[in-house]
Amino acid sequence: MLQIFSSITLPLEAPEQEAIEQVRKQLQLPPGTPASIYRRSIDARKTPRFVYSIVFDTELQRDELRPFPHYEFPPPVQTERQPLIAGFGPAGLFCAWLLARCGMKPIVLERGDPVETRTNAVQKFWNDGFLDPESNVQFGEGGAGTFSDGKLTTRIHDPRCRKILETFVEFGAPREILFLAKPHIGTDRLRKVIRNLREDILFHGGKIRFRTCLTGLNIQNGKLQAVFLNGLRTPADLLVLATGNGAVDTYQMLLGQPLQIETKPFSVGFRIEHRQEQIDRAIYGASAGHPALPPAEYNFSHVTDKNQGKAVYSFCMCPGGQVVNASSLPGRLITNGMSCFARDGQNANAALLASVYPSSPQEGLALQEAIERNAYQAGGRFFAPVSTARAFRNGETPTRLGGIRPTFLPGTTPYEIGALFPTRITARLQEGLALFEHRICAEPDAVLTGPETRTSAPLRIRRHPESLCAEGADGLYPCGEGAGYAGGIMSSAADGLRIAETILRKERERQ
Numbered sequence: 001m002l003q004i005f006s007s008i009t010l011p012l013e014a015p016e017q018e019a020i021e022q023v024r025k026q027l028q029l030p031p032g033t034p035a036s037i038y039r040r041s042i043d044a045r046k047t048p049r050f051v052y053s054i055v056f057d058t059e060l061q062r063d064e065l066r067p068f069p070h071y072e073f074p075p076p077v078q079t080e081r082q083p084l085i086a087g088f089g090p091a092g093l094f095c096a097w098l099l100a101r102c103g104m105k106p107i108v109l110e111r112g113d114p115v116e117t118r119t120n121a122v123q124k125f126w127n128d129g130f131l132d133p134e135s136n137v138q139f140g141e142g143g144a145g146t147f148s149d150g151k152l153t154t155r156i157h158d159p160r161c162r163k164i165l166e167t168f169v170e171f172g173a174p175r176e177i178l179f180l181a182k183p184h185i186g187t188d189r190l191r192k193v194i195r196n197l198r199e200d201i202l203f204h205g206g207k208i209r210f211r212t213c214l215t216g217l218n219i220q221n222g223k224l225q226a227v228f229l230n231g232l233r234t235p236a237d238l239l240v241l242a243t244g245n246g247a248v249d250t251y252q253m254l255l256g257q258p259l260q261i262e263t264k265p266f267s268v269g270f271r272i273e274h275r276q277e278q279i280d281r282a283i284y285g286a287s288a289g290h291p292a293l294p295p296a297e298y299n300f301s302h303v304t305d306k307n308q309g310k311a312v313y314s315f316c317m318c319p320g321g322q323v324v325n326a327s328s329l330p331g332r333l334i335t336n337g338m339s340c341f342a343r344d345g346q347n348a349n350a351a352l353l354a355s356v357y358p359s360s361p362q363e364g365l366a367l368q369e370a371i372e373r374n375a376y377q378a379g380g381r382f383f384a385p386v387s388t389a390r391a392f393r394n395g396e397t398p399t400r401l402g403g404i405r406p407t408f409l410p411g412t413t414p415y416e417i418g419a420l421f422p423t424r425i426t427a428r429l430q431e432g433l434a435l436f437e438h439r440i441c442a443e444p445d446a447v448l449t450g451p452e453t454r455t456s457a458p459l460r461i462r463r464h465p466e467s468l469c470a471e472g473a474d475g476l477y478p479c480g481e482g483a484g485y486a487g488g489i490m491s492s493a494a495d496g497l498r499i500a501e502t503i504l505r506k507e508r509e510r511q
């Protein structure tokens with residue numbers, strides 16, 4: 001039986017084998033008991049050290065041991081029924097992959113292009129500001145995280161997460177994601193993994209229709225009856241809705257349907273950039289530059305209003321990365337972050353965000369729109385507004401940028417970045433930045449590029465706790481981040497697997 005033993009702390013120089021030997025001794029396991037590293041994290045307090053968890057194949061019963069997360073593949077089904085899946089991000093991708101592997105041949109409907117064509121369109125957009133509203137950083141095969149850091153961290157404790165990491169490795173991700181506590185693939189490797197997963201879905205009988213947008217639903221008598229694809233009606237009784245949180249037109253269409261849709265808080269703010277070496281020094285101290293240490297990461301959070309639980313926090317840090325132009329709509333500008341597997345860029349960036357609690361999904365969407373339009377108008381041509389930490393704190397437009405060069409493409413415009421947001425949000429971001437400088441890194445020339453507005457969905461489509469269908473629409477399965485059930489690559493992929501398992505189970509019960 002595979003079991004895990006946690007928390008062996010060793011100096012950076014110690015070989016990994018030493019961690020295994022220490023646990024062998026502590027548990028008095030016979031020599032030769034199969035063992036390997038399950039997880040390695042960094043304890044950066046004082047002198048940085050590695051913290052190991054080890055997995056053993058042993059029948060030993062001890063309190064210190066916990067079981068290895070095991071994922072049971074659902075039994076296959078034989079059926080002619082073909083589920084539709086709208087959206088080919090991590091949620092749709094993993095849903096389609098499991099269905100295809102288990103005998104149901106899904107048809108994926110994706111408004112954007114295959115990842116190869118999409119990559120060219122995105123590169124062109126970053127070079128000259130020419131936006132394709134259907135295939136861009138948010139839309140297209142692989143979904144919103146394709147041009148990302150490919151961070152695979154998550155706060156959910158779900159055995160599916162291990163299966164997702166193993167699947168990424170099976171299709172070309174580096175093996176180290178299986179044991180690093182903060183695994184990441186990098187955008188360069190992730191694109192290849194997505195292509196390989198697509199080929200596996202096709203091999204197992206799935207179909208993918210690119211440039212096919214879900215434009216409407218027909219729900220009658222509590223059941224899905226038909227879908228509209230690029231405006232044309234097609235009868236359908238099974239649709240996985242995995243359209244992500246970037247598709248404003250899809251949200252507007254859903255808000256007009258007989259569905260139960262709740263408001264969800266989300267966050268807005270900007271990206272903050274430092275030189276990576278500054279962050280390495282701030283986090284690792286005198287150990288910065290040690291060859292065993294990866295580019296440093298940080299986590300910052302501060303509650304600005306205890307009564308309402310409002311917070312300012314850092315999010316989606318991309319060591320050695322770049323701030324990306326993640327816009328998907330004409331006249332609206334959005335930023336995000338990405339890095340390659342090597343994380344060897346000069347700058348570190350992360351989002352610095354303030355949480356917001358709109359009173360309705362429409363109010364949340366309107367706030368996002370107002371901020372994104374302000375940002376577009378600040379620079380035009382998809383040039384992002386930038387400031388410095390010093391200018392933002394003083395409520396000014398920066399007169400010059402210091403030694404840190406913004407990485408955003410196609411270009412930037414100096415701007416009073418606080419003016420992008422309602423004043424109450426700007427005030428909280430200023431309070432948060434002052435504390436960030438105190439706790440993480442005091443750098444008045446840190447570059448702020450904004451806005452970041454799509455951190456999570458502003459709504460949740462209620463689904464039945466057992467059937468997982470939308471309340472009021474049998475056969476419609478809201479899935480992933482856009483439906484409000486995930487936040488990030490891992491949790492979206494896990495939700496995709498969960499929905500596929502449910503569809504497979506129901507299909508077996510029907511037979």
Ligand SMILES: Cc1cc2nc3c(=O)[nH]c(=O)nc-3n(C[C@H](O)[C@H](O)[C@H](O)COP(=O)(O)OP(=O)(O)OC[C@H]3O[C@@H](n4cnc5c(N)ncnc54)[C@H](O)[C@@H]3O)c2cc1C
Binds near residue numbers: 490
């Ligand atoms: C630049 C960037 C960097 C990120 N970095 C990370 C990271 O490092 N780690 C992390 O965990 N998360 C990251 N995220 C967030 C992560 O990408 C999302 O949480 C995740 O992709 C959500 O998965 P999803 O499948 O639910 O939706 P999405 O990935 O948004 O996929 C939805 C898909 O549906 C398609 N679609 C939309 N509307 C329609 C329609 N009407 N009809 C047909 N198709 C439609 C879209 O084209 C898209 O391909 C990042 C996001 C961005 C934008």
